[in-house]
Amino acid sequence: MSETRAGLEQARTILLSVHGPVGVLDLVVPSGATAHDVARAYATEARLPAIPLIQTALGELVVADRPLADVGLESGDVVIAVTGFHRGRAAQAGERSPFDSDRPGPGAVAGAVAAALAAVLAGWFGGHAESEDLRYAVAAVLLVSGLLASFPGGRRARHRQVAAPAFGAGAAWALLAGEGIYQAPAVLAACALAAVALAAVSRALGEDEDQELVVWMVAGVMVTCVCGAVPLLELDARVAWAVLVVLAMLAARAAPSFAIDVPDQALLDLDKLAVTAWSARDRGGKGRRGRMVVPDSAVKVLVGRGTRTVTAAAAAVLVVLVVAAPQLLQTAVVDVDLIGARVLLLCAGGAILFAARSYRHRTAQALLRLAGLWCLGLFAVEVLGAASPGWLVTVVVLSVLLGAITLTAAVATGRGWRSVWWARKAEVAETLCGSFGIAALVVASGLFRFFWEMNS
Template identity: 50%
Template sequence: MHEKGDFVSDVAMPSSADATIAVSIHGPAGVLDLVVPAGATSVDVAREYARQAEAAGVVSGIPLLQTALGERLNATVPLAEVGVQSGDVLVATTGVHRPRKVTLLEAAKDAPETPALASMVASVASLAAALAGWYAARAGEDTVRTVTVGILLACALVGALPLGRHTRQRAAAAPAFAAAAAFAALHEPGLHLLPAILGAAGIAAAVVAGIGRALSVDGGDEIGTVWIAAGLTVFACCALPALMGWDARVAWTLLVLGSMMAARFAPSLAIDVPDEVLLDLDRLAVTAWSARDSQRKGRRGRIVVAADAMERLVHRASRIVTGASAAILVTVVVASPLLLRSATIDLDRIGARCLVFFAGCSLLLAARSYRHAAARALLRLAGLGALVSLAVHLVVGPGASHLDTFFYVVVALGVVALAAAIATGRGWRSVWWSRRAEVAEALCGSLAFASAVVAAGVFRRLWEMTS
């Protein structure tokens, strides 16, 4: 017997190393290292362990062998067939140790956090909340509406609390539940009150987002900031026309135009670096002699940012840009059909169609300047959503005919073929196409501003006043 209670067996060694298994047996007599044939069973190994233990005068009797995880080895099956390999550890005991059963709740607590999966679940939950609010608003029974509103409000308040895991993802989805609850509670049939209802939903989302941001532990809830800015903007664009007694298409015009402009201003807000994270190396390098020297002209300052601060800045900018792009997508997809539907006069209809077209093209062109894959995809979906809304309105809307439909389909197929040809030839990455895209984006933005005046009815009102 070696020191520290180790035993080494002197059993016969087979000639082939592949036909043997080297195992270590832990038990009351200490640790015994054995080299046994692959065809030996657990009873054979247990007998050898009992013989070595009796020789040391520690225990008597043949013990039971288990794996390190507490699984009992079958006495009639060879060790090689039950999965025992060289280097494995076996446990010799007089009783069978059953592994403790782990409940589903304990497994969930011990599982690592998965932010990507939590974000996907939060997005699906937000979509489900929007559908629930829409269904409750159109339901004829007041009981269904009341119960749905109560559940949505409870989910919004619970999601805003910084308790449990994935608090950031739950706080990002909580304003969607509040907006759906407000829409379901205040909805009335007809389009004349829809801007006021959506404005109330926007301010409800902003309030819940503000609660979640105030209760946040780290204080870095960028998605909450996007919710607050988007909710207040929707409230201002929808409440002002309602208070002034203007037509509903003014609100939809402001939302479409504001979404187009937000695609250009969101990156500038995301890359804002606070002054406290900057280090001026020139000021830190001042010595007694250099302090007496006058400031030399033309000297370039050396300013650096700490690595951890830069990493936090990148993650913060990524969340802001992604959240802003998602808000732009939702706003454009909702406001574009409403604008086209509310424009009933011929002159206003022309302006609404032009505004949706140029805003969609501007969003598609603005998406190419985004290096964030998710934000670029969301902006492209927003632009395509606006163009699809326009195409549906042109096909099934007032004044549509078969000849016009054929013309629109041919033009759309030509545009798709041109985009596919340019993308295949990698033309979007060249300097020439980049400059043309910049000019096209500026032109679409300018034409969208001009179309907004006509879509909102301002041009027609001035024309009527002067005629």
């Protein structure tokens, strides 16, 4: 009886996937075979000079002389054929890792940001100049500088090209802001269109790393369409500012979904399927498959593109809110519209701050937090400015108490939102802020008052 049972155990087969230095090998072995038999078969098929060691998927060494059934291996398991061990050397002081070799230094980024701010400020002061010849001269200098910055060449060409659209926006502002016949949304639409034009020129002349320029173009086109529709449809300027605030709020959540673009051949490839997909595996030839190795260069390129896209999108959200949020409060003069504008800024600031917690890139996270705090700061200044002295003291005391409670809860749960319970509550709060923000758009834009006055 025992001999019969031993024969049945020997007849039972196990399907194994052996990962090794030259690829993956699918083996159908009897359950009574040992790890040494599997290693020898892999060495024969892979033409290795020596028989490797067999490890489990978790890195535990499989005893060479014990049957596979006794060590707990079952059909469909993955084992690793190890031919040696490599210990990486410690990085030298000041040495940059391969992943950081293509990252721009902080000086280059700061220089590009400073150049863009200087161009915008030059256009701003040029637009307020009394002399028309001076405005034309400033616009011409900014436009020529932007065109020169868009040309490739040099070590920091990509940073110059990213800053080039700001020169176009500054030139358009210097040329058109001084004219009294133009509305502010129309001037902003012209500035955005000029920035889009220079971004398109830079992208056409530059290299493949153009994620920041793509964000320039997408954001510029959206601003042009929203602000350009105001004079064409004879709408009030607050409609454009309210719509821009809502779009910036939605962009903070939607930007990461466009950050990583994985090619289709990397998503589905019969030679790179999961090792448990036995029905779709190629059984021809000797059963060997190609290497299941993702090149480090491909991973760096993918992560770099996503990082640049997310950072540029967060910067675009901040810039749009810096311009649109104060204009929304300034143009909403009617009490109903002003209440809607305040609620919109409150909800937009909360939604952006909640969205920033899901970002893992520190620069993008900091930019979104600045954008959310900017909206909440404008809301606080507006509310405190309209409040009576008695309400002012009450609001300040309540704000301090709520801030202390929030800080205590954040520290207690492990630096903010690491707790699952708090994360779920943050998701609900973000959804509520976004929903109320979209609803406040109807009031802030004056549409609610328009129907109210029409029916009254």
